[in-house]
Amino acid sequence: MSSNFTQNNSEDVLDLTLRPKTWDCYVGQDKTKNNVKIIIEAAKKRNDQVEHLLFYGNPGLGKTTLAYLVAQEIGADIKITSGPAIERAGDLAAILTNLEEGSVLFCDEIHRLSRTVEEYLYPAMEDFKLNLILGKGPMARVMEMDLPKFTLIGATTKLASISGPLRSRFGATFGLNFYSNEDIEQVLERSCKILNVKAEKNALKIIAEHSRFTPRIANHLLKRVRDFAQVKNENLITKEIIEDAFLNLEIDRLGLTQNDKRFLEALVVKFNGGPVGIQTLAAATAEEEATILDIYEPYLMRIGLIARTPQGRVATKMAFEYLGISSANLPKILF
Numbered sequence: 225m226s227s228n229f230t231q232n233n234s235e236d237v238l239d240l241t242l243r244p245k246t247w248d249c250y251v252g253q254d255k256t257k258n259n260v261k262i263i264i265e266a267a268k269k270r271n272d273q274v275e276h277l278l279f280y281g282n283p284g285l286g287k288t289t290l291a292y293l294v295a296q297e298i299g300a301d302i303k304i305t306s307g308p309a310i311e312r313a314g315d316l317a318a319i320l321t322n323l324e325e326g327s328v329l330f331c332d333e334i335h336r337l338s339r340t341v342e343e344y345l346y347p348a349m350e351d352f353k354l355n356l357i358l359g360k361g362p363m364a365r366v367m368e369m370d371l372p373k374f375t376l377i378g379a380t381t382k383l384a385s386i387s388g389p390l391r392s393r394f395g396a397t398f399g400l401n402f403y404s405n406e407d408i409e410q411v412l413e414r415s416c417k418i419l420n421v422k423a424e425k426n427a428l429k430i431i432a433e434h435s436r437f438t439p440r441i442a443n444h445l446l447k448r449v450r451d452f453a454q455v456k457n458e459n460l461i462t463k464e465i466i467e468d469a470f471l472n473l474e475i476d477r478l479g480l481t482q483n484d485k486r487f488l489e490a491l492v493v494k495f496n497g498g499p500v501g502i503q504t505l506a507a508a509t510a511e512e513e514a515t516i517l518d519i520y521e522p523y524l525m526r527i528g529l530i531a532r533t534p535q536g537r538v539a540t541k542m543a544f545e546y547l548g549i550s551s552a553n554l555p556k557i558l559f
């Protein structure tokens with residue numbers, strides 16, 4: 225999944241270069257890390273295949289990275305696919321029958337699997353069997369195929385879009401949280417070493433504060449700032465260089481993207497700050513409800529610009545201040 229952040233090929237390469245390859249480099253998410261390790265260790269002791277795992281969370285929080293680490297911990301091969309890539313049952317059959325015994329299959333954007341493909345996936349997940357239907361009408365027969373044992377790791381930014389039956393077939397589900405600014409600073413320190421740049425004391429703190437609590441965004445900002453430093457022939461990232469870079473790149477002081485701003489403006493301007501229901505907001509902004517729930521709201525709530533109430537969504541005083549709109553005439557109940 226790509227984030228709101230524009231991503232080109234060089235950014236993909238950046239992701240790959242900076243992707244942690246050991247648990248020690250994977251900052252934060254301690255609970256998830258510990259629980260995943262326990263599941264793997266227990267399965268190893270029982271000589272069992274590790275259960276299927278589902279990771280969900282906003283783009284760039286580390287789902288793919290975690291999947292690689294899990295495969296490494298299991299000591300197994302990892303094959304990568306994604307929901308939209310598996311169009312037909314035949315595609316799924318080709319992937320599953322070619323897996324090595326004991327390997328990991330990582331399915332990104334698993335919420336985009338079609339219902340038909342999902343139906344085929346259920347017995348594969350439960351019993352490592354695939355029931356293919358050959359032919360049509362009265363001549364149709366079911367062919368049952370044995371599959372190699374495998375661990376499916378699903379990743380999604382939209383947990384709510386995953387059907388109940390599919391969700392229930394995962395042994396464990398883990399949500400990745402936003403990172404603290406301290407954790408992001410740690411990510412940035414490691415990235416500086418890999419990219420061979422130095423940063424002044426406190427400089428990384430500023431980058432962290434603009435990173436939407438997301439490692440991928442932090443790394444992207446670091447790279448942009450590094451470019452600015454290098455143009456000035458400096459190999460040291462200073463506070464001044466960051467401020468200059470952010471000003472030039474129009475990076476928002478709260479880390480909001482244009483899409484976040486549009487959403488917030490709709491809530492503040494069209495609905496006087498709410499309360500307004502999610503469906504109405506979705507219609508007014510021409511966004512899917514799921515996108516609002518999964519992408520916009522978590523961050524805007526985390527930084528205190530909006531809140532959820534039983535009556536609907538409301539913009540906080542801080543949101544009005546941020547947009548430079550007076551909230552003087554609005555009913556007190558909102559704040």
Ligand SMILES: Nc1ncnc2c1ncn2[C@@H]1O[C@H](COP(=O)(O)OP(=O)(O)OP(=O)(O)O)[C@@H](O)[C@H]1O
Nearest residue numbers: 225239242243251283284285286287288289439440
């Ligand atoms: N816990 C972490 N510690 C250090 N770096 C991290 C961590 N999580 C993510 N990163 C950095 O962020 C980048 C993006 O992470 P990753 O690709 O795993 O995110 P994702 O959740 O799979 O995103 P998407 O939903 O867009 O697929 C990684 O390449 C890595 O550089």
Ligand SMILES: [Mg+2]
Nearest residue numbers: 225287288332
């Ligand atoms: Mg990913």
